[in-house]
Amino acid sequence: MLKPSDKELLALAQQTGALLKQNGLMLATAESCTGGWIGQVVTAVPGSSDWFDRGFISYSNLAKQQMLSVTPTILTRFGAVSEQTARAMASGAIKMSAAQVAVAVTGIAGPEGGTATKPVGAVCFAWSIVNQENQSASSRTCLFNGDREAIRRQAVATALQGLLELLKDVEPRCA
Numbered sequence: 001m002l003k004p005s006d007k008e009l010l011a012l013a014q015q016t017g018a019l020l021k022q023n024g025l026m027l028a029t030a031e032s033c034t035g036g037w038i039g040q041v042v043t044a045v046p047g048s049s050d051w052f053d054r055g056f057i058s059y060s061n062l063a064k065q066q067m068l069s070v071t072p073t074i075l076t077r078f079g080a081v082s083e084q085t086a087r088a089m090a091s092g093a094i095k096m097s098a099a100q101v102a103v104a105v106t107g108i109a110g111p112e113g114g115t116a117t118k119p120v121g122a123v124c125f126a127w128s129i130v131n132q133e134n135q136s137a138s139s140r141t142c143l144f145n146g147d148r149e150a151i152r153r154q155a156v157a158t159a160l161q162g163l164l165e166l167l168k169d170v171e172p173r174c175a
Helices: 006-022 037-043 061-068 072-078 083-095 148-168
Strands: 027-031 052-057 101-107 122-131 134-143
Touching (some): 006 037, 027 083, 037 148, 052 061, 052 083, 083 134
Parallel strands (some): 027 101
């Protein structure tokens, strides 16, 4: 993926917002390596208060536990940068908000902190939606190239693109 521009990120946020509003859904974000960038992009869209509830910036493991109810067991067993942690973050964002849809991001933006199994540029995502008392989630891990900003920018774009994919299958809800 090329480094997406601010204009491209805003376009993704506008599309996401339109689908959320159309379906009567609210969004919450749970961000680690993106540091609130997803929340910044979605709130740059006029009228986003109609479909964006809140964002959690949970950079430390303690914040993930306190704000999003990520268990110490998940963090110890799989690490902060894992799909399991991302799924727990997304689930926690829904639980701790008025949202029905959540996106979570956790990764290693660098320039340091990578390992052989989790290199710089490894970013884990999870998307979750609650429909009629059922919660479903999907997750994936991407490996991005570039400097810290490029990795974070690609993560924001991927998070928003994943929301669009998730929302394509949503049945419209009554308000």
